[in-house]
Amino acid sequence: MADIIDNSITAGASRVEIVAETIGEDPWIAIIDNGKGMDEAELVEAMRPGSRNPLDERAGHDLGRFGLGLKSASFSQCRQLTVISRCDGRISAATWDLDKVAKTNVWKVDFEDDLTDMPSTDRLAETGTIVLWRKLDRLSTGYINDANKRAAEINKALSAAERHLRLCFHRYMEGFRPRLSLLLNGRKLQPIDPFASQHKATQPDPVEVLPLAKGNVETQCYTLPHHKMVSKSEWDDLGGPEGHLRTQGFYIYREKRLIIAGSWLGLARQTELTKLSRVRVDIPNTMDADWKIDVRKANAQMPPVVRDRLRKIVERLQGTSKRTYKRRGQKLVDETKLPFWTRNLKDGKIFYRPNSDHPAISGFADSLPEEFRHGFRTCLKLVGAGLPMESLHADMLGGAEDVHADEADFASLAVGAETAIRTLLGMGMTASDAVSSLCSNEPLRSHKEDVRRLTEGILEGEQQ
Ligand SMILES: Nc1ncnc2c1ncn2[C@@H]1O[C@H](COP(=O)(O)OP(=O)(O)OP(=O)(O)O)[C@@H](O)[C@H]1O
Numbered sequence: 387m388a389d390i391i392d393n394s395i396t397a398g399a400s401r402v403e404i405v406a407e408t409i410g411e412d413p414w415i416a417i418i419d420n421g422k423g424m425d426e427a428e429l430v431e432a433m434r435p436g437s438r439n440p441l442d443e444r445a446g447h448d449l450g451r452f453g454l455g456l457k458s459a460s461f462s463q464c465r466q467l468t469v470i471s472r473c474d475g476r477i478s479a480a481t482w483d484l485d486k487v488a489k490t491n492v493w494k495v496d497f498e499d500d501l502t503d504m505p506s507t508d509r510l511a512e513t514g515t516i517v518l519w520r521k522l523d524r525l526s527t528g529y530i531n532d533a534n535k536r537a538a539e540i541n542k543a544l545s546a547a548e549r550h551l552r553l554c555f556h557r558y559m560e561g562f563r564p565r566l567s568l569l570l571n572g573r574k575l576q577p578i579d580p581f582a583s584q585h586k587a588t589q590p591d592p593v594e595v596l597p598l599a600k601g602n603v604e605t606q607c608y609t610l611p612h613h614k615m616v617s618k619s620e621w622d623d624l625g626g627p628e629g630h631l632r633t634q635g636f637y638i639y640r641e642k643r644l645i646i647a648g649s650w651l652g653l654a655r656q657t658e659l660t661k662l663s664r665v666r667v668d669i670p671n672t673m674d675a676d677w678k679i680d681v682r683k684a685n686a687q688m689p690p691v692v693r694d695r696l697r698k699i700v701e702r703l704q705g706t707s708k709r710t711y712k713r714r715g716q717k718l719v720d721e722t723k724l725p726f727w728t729r730n731l732k733d734g735k736i737f738y739r740p741n742s743d744h745p746a747i748s749g750f751a752d753s754l755p756e757e758f759r760h761g762f763r764t765c766l767k768l769v770g771a772g773l774p775m776e777s778l779h780a781d782m783l784g785g786a787e788d789v790h791a792d793e794a795d796f797a798s799l800a801v802g803a804e805t806a807i808r809t810l811l812g813m814g815m816t817a818s819d820a821v822s823s824l825c826s827n828e829p830l831r832s833h834k835e836d837v838r839r840l841t842e843g844i845l846e847g848e849q850q
């Protein structure tokens with residue numbers, strides 16, 4: 387579908403509507419644009435496989451290259467392709483039917499004179515083109531004779547296509563020359579900006595330009611907002627069905643159309659560390675040969691000079707994300723005066739350990755009869771040593787934001803909090819220092835007001 391819409395954009399369309407008739411005996415899909423259309427001679431040429439020389443110079447906004455897309459994309463989904471086009475007040479229509487080609491063994495296109503029963507023709511604008519797919523064999527492979535299951539299968543494929551199109555053409559849908567309206571069965575689709583560039587918590591780096599003989603390659607790095615800064619639906623929309631880990635990386639645009647999404651192109655691994663990094667790479671169509679753009683425009687090989695530049699970008703990103711990560715780790719130690727878990731570095735390895743010096747814990751330990759204290763500290767050590775690292779690693783790999791510490795309400799935390807407050811006040815700490823130290827970490831950080839109230843209550847009780 388993206389291949390077909392490429393042609394619509396090149397033809398200057400501002401509106402592309404996809405209409406799918408999935409129920410019924412003969413399902414069909416039509417992609418209808420309001421571009422400049424084709425006259426009969428142009429249509430004949432367009433129907434020819436390899437209608438253009440790949441070496442031709444193309445206009446700056448032309449998304450085509452090989453003269454194949456219309457045919458190859460259509461035949462990957464259907465066995466019958468009809469193109470209906472209106473230009474200068476005249477309608478022309480032609481059909482490729484692969485069954486007929488197979489039967490007659492002749493590659494001959496059929497002209498359609500009578501369009502009365504042709505689906506969707508009433509939707510043709512003053513000028514524009516309809517690409518009509520019938521005999522949707524690829525989209526309903528398993529269920530040739532079961533109309534309901536076939537419809538469900540086609541609808542599933544359409545919803546996957548919907549996300550793909552919202553991403554591929556987001557720059558055009560956001561307003562790039564001219565703004566493109568994309569509709570699916572009457573519903574206007576919204577663009578997906580993979581950089582969430584309008585979100586205030588997104589961090590864009592400056593644009594960098596690499597001037598080359600055949601044009602400029604432009605790059606810009608973005609750090610997506612942390613999952614706590616966006617709503618669940620924004621987060622899911624950005625990550626898509628594959629999730630953030632698998633969608634980090636370069637986003638390569640050819641003439642503002644996304645051709646490769648979310649890959650480090652062999653320059654780095656997709657890791658948790660760089661999960662929020664996405665890099666926009668813009669290339670013009672004048673570099674197709676250098677980039678070895680393939681027929682589906684879904685693959686490209688970078689020229690060495692670009693590869694070097696992108697490698698530097700990756701190294702820089704890995705450096706900064708490591709620093710950000712470490713800084714956050716450091717923060718845990720510096721600012722967090724009273725964590726329940728300590729994070730220690732030993733022989734280059736990091737150890738998490740329950741903090742037996744936390745006043746909630748040490749206060750409780752002190753209140754125990756002497757003979758129980760050792761047993762209590764041993765239990766704590768067991769909990770620390772039993773931290774299930776392997777399953778944590780596995781869970782974090784899929785999506786760290788879905789891994790949570792246990793939840794506890796304040797009622798169950800209050801006993802420990804009270805012990806801690808009494809201990810800290812007993813050590814001569816002021817009430818406000820005690821509250822801020824205790825609340826610098828979870829789980830009490832989420833209950834700062836409760837801790838404050840509890841502290842006031844304790845102080846009042848002591849005064850009476
Ligand atoms: N929707 C359309 N509106 C106007 N002209 C079109 C449309 N679709 C196709 N054409 C014409 O048909 C030609 C062939 O299209 P096709 O997609 O097969 O090849 P291409 O776009 O030239 O190159 P590529 O193989 O890279 O897509 C186009 O060059 C264009 O002239």
Ligand SMILES: [Mg+2]
Pocket residue numbers: 389392393449450451454455456
């Ligand atoms: Mg094309």
